[in-house]
Amino acid sequence: MPSQSLPVLVVGAGPTGLVHALTLCQSGVPVRIIDKAPKPFVGSRGAGIQPRTLEVYNSLGVLPDILTGAVPMPINRIYKLPGGTEVMKDFRMCPRSYPTPGIPFFNSYMLGQDVAQSILRSHLEKYGCHVEHGTELRTLDQHADRVEAQIVKHEDGNESPETFSASYVVGADGARGAVRKLLGLSFEGQSTGVGVIIADVKVRGLEREHWHMWGNMSTQGCSALPRYTHDDETFWIICFGKEIEEKTASDPEAVKALVKKLTDRPDIEITDFLTLNYVNFNVRMVSEFSRGRVFVAGDAAHVHSAAGGQGMNSSVMDAFNLAWKISLAYKGLASPNLLQSYTDERKPVIQKMLKVTTETLEKTVRMDDSGWERGMNFYQLDVNYRGSPIVVDHREVDALKPPPTNVYTISFVGTVQAGDRAPDAPNLLSLKRTDSGSALTSLFRIFKPTKHTVMVLSASGSAAEPVVDLLRDAKYPSDVVQTAFILPGWVAARESDALPRTDFVLKDTDGHVYEGYSVDPRKEEVTVIIVRPDGMVGGIGNGAATVKEYFERVFA
Known part of the structure; x- marks a missing residue:
């Protein structure tokens, strides 16, 4: 081409x-x-x-x-009706969690x-x-x-x-x-028969610490979410439920009246509409x-x-x-x-x-x-392309079967396979530094949306040479492919050691790469992992053959 x-x-x-x-x-x-x-x-x-x-x-x-x-998703606060001021319950739609190495x-x-x-x-x-x-x-x-x-x-x-x-x-x-x-x-496809009125409004009478909610989807309801990037009176209003009519959205005064009805709160006053639309869910x-x-x-x-x-x-x-x-x-x-x-x-x-x-x-x-x-x-972290015709997995014998029906959620992450999202790994020590910056980096700092990253995991630097030679002989442009050799954390790097000719030479000091990609750091075998520009794993295997097979599917 x-x-x-x-x-x-x-x-x-x-x-x-x-x-x-x-x-x-x-x-x-x-x-x-x-x-x-x-x-x-x-x-x-x-x-x-x-x-x-x-x-x-x-x-x-x-x-x-x-x-x-x-901002993190605020706490949802549901109010009792009638009255609209007594709190029925507070809950988090998305419970807060903590980052992990991956x-x-x-x-x-x-x-x-x-x-x-x-x-x-x-x-x-x-x-x-x-x-x-x-x-x-x-x-x-x-x-x-x-x-x-x-x-x-x-x-x-x-x-x-x-x-x-x-x-x-x-x-x-x-x-x-x-x-x-x-x-x-x-x-x-088809219509769900459910639609919502959505509007960005100026409104008085609401505090900004919660995502306020009244009513329910089975009949009618209303929610108000603060727009934290705007002034204290700007909110995103949603009127929802099976009985919400599209024609109401064409009349701002009718929407004002509907919000007062759904919230049962005469103190809530919409003073201006920045946007006003009706969305029918198809x-x-x-x-x-x-x-x-x-x-x-x-x-x-x-x-x-x-x-x-x-x-x-x-x-x-x-x-x-x-x-x-x-x-x-x-x-x-x-x-x-x-x-x-x-x-x-x-x-x-x-x-x-x-x-x-x-x-x-x-x-x-x-x-x-x-x-x-x-x-x-x-969270879409476990959305995967397993079974894609352009991925190669030599660790999974049936990886090339048609995509499974659970490509959206797969028991949440699990063992990384070709077609999965590539996890991050922090605290990687750079042994091949070319600048005066920090010697510690992470995979997410190395991965680029413009390049494939070929990672070679092994305790021996010489294990990367066949991969480097293959990429050089195939003449794949350096602006679309980069290489990284990653030593396990238990290996002591010595000045007398010859560094492989990869773009990056890293030591997995905390073991996050080997653990995150399910590679045994004590085994002598070489593991090759190819991460695509979109941050998905394109290929996994035990040597240069994996690299060759994967890039034959990707490159002309």
């Missing part, structure tokens, strides 16, 4: 499109990103950030800015989607890539080597049409977007995530209820999975089947996610308390 020269066109500048565009830009792939809306999105929708998404943000270098505004980010956070998008845009702009708002995609025409897109810019009431050629097009333009429709992809998914050179991701590919807080997070995972594959294809390095693996890997995961979120919604509607639980099964 020859390298490309035309930019990648990303349609839609929500979290999906922004994460995808930022990942491509960091890989040196030129991107044009457009959005039909005349200005950036305003509102809290998609406010819950799961731990796996935090890891993606960390990989992309945006996490410090995200955590500046994000999971440094082990809690969910809240941050309005508009704030998160602003942060992502600011990082994207560092690469000279700016979102073009008021720019609409009208048509797509695919060719063997490009996609011709008809685009219209809306400015001051005028339309300026243009024809734009792109190497690839990624549709991240939402459930009602143009890309999926232009591709003619089916969007099979459960739908495309049959395939791409056709030719055009792909769909996020809400353009799947929609479901907000129960479980999986939508925005799953969309980010779509974008991150696809970006490194398009990057290799753009550079002429991808195997013929690499882009197809996007559908192969994400489709079973999304199918399972739709099932999980629908079951969670149904529990909530029938007032099952477990419907409000948002435990580790929702």
